[in-house]
Amino acid sequence: KNQVEQSPQSLIILEGKNCTLQCNYTVSPFSNLRWYKQDTGRGPVSLTIMTFSENTKSNGRYTATLDADTKQSSLHITASQLSDSASYICVVSLSNSGYALNFGKGTSLLVTP
Amino acid sequence: DAGITQSPRHKVTETGTPVTLRCHQTENHRYMYWYRQDPGHGLRLIHYSYGVKDTDKGEVSDGYSVSRSKTEDFLLTLESATSSQTSVYFCAIRANNEQFFGPGTRLTVL
Numbered sequence: 734k735n736q737v738e739q740s741p742q743s744l745i746i747l748e749g750k751n752c753t754l755q756c757n758y759t760v761s762p763f764s765n766l767r768w769y770k771q772d773t774g775r776g777p778v779s780l781t782i783m784t785f786s787e788n789t790k791s792n793g794r795y796t797a798t799l800d801a802d803t804k805q806s807s808l809h810i811t812a813s814q815l816s817d818s819a820s821y822i823c824v825v826s827l828s829n830s831g832y833a834l835n836f837g838k839g840t841s842l843l844v845t846p
Numbered sequence: 847d848a849g850i851t852q853s854p855r856h857k858v859t860e861t862g863t864p865v866t867l868r869c870h871q872t873e874n875h876r877y878m879y880w881y882r883q884d885p886g887h888g889l890r891l892i893h894y895s896y897g898v899k900d901t902d903k904g905e906v907s908d909g910y911s912v913s914r915s916k917t918e919d920f921l922l923t924l925e926s927a928t929s930s931q932t933s934v935y936f937c938a939i940r941a942n943n944e945q946f947f948g949p950g951t952r953l954t955v956l
Contacts, residue, residue: 737888767944774950775950776938776949777889777947778947779946782943822889833891834891834945836889838887838888
């Protein structure tokens, strides 16, 4: 059973609009949470990484939030651009895993003109 | 791309044939990983390496073997390819507490 669940599975928004992607996890003990962006035909690229003590991290128009108590994270994209069309993957790392990562299935975002 | 290349980028092969995928890095990182990515699944770890000749299994290691005889190269071998191994394979390295991924290899087993 996947311990990292993402919603929605897919999303279509108009260029210039904002959107929020969700990630719920049951992984424990928790070390850090990452958001990756994966363009079609490319490898994932890291957007943000947060430890359990951080509750927000920004990278340009991308802002990730983390609530370690409820085990929820969100990725907010502001003023979307066509180039934001991609899959966004939530990844949780265990603190005693030797660096094993638990990957969500991703949210596929399409930004249309 | 953190100096990671994968070869080949695309391969079509037949069931039962051996296949070797290569991951090459230029920055001397100690940890390297092989993942597969399939529709309906998150990325899943196949094998990883924590140094030359030091490797360990991930969650989906059956049917795969790896070798690392040099720091810069991490090879993934399918001894006898099956259709269930049709997938996109990603190599990754670990640097500064992050994982950086290669461009991927799309493998089709007919």
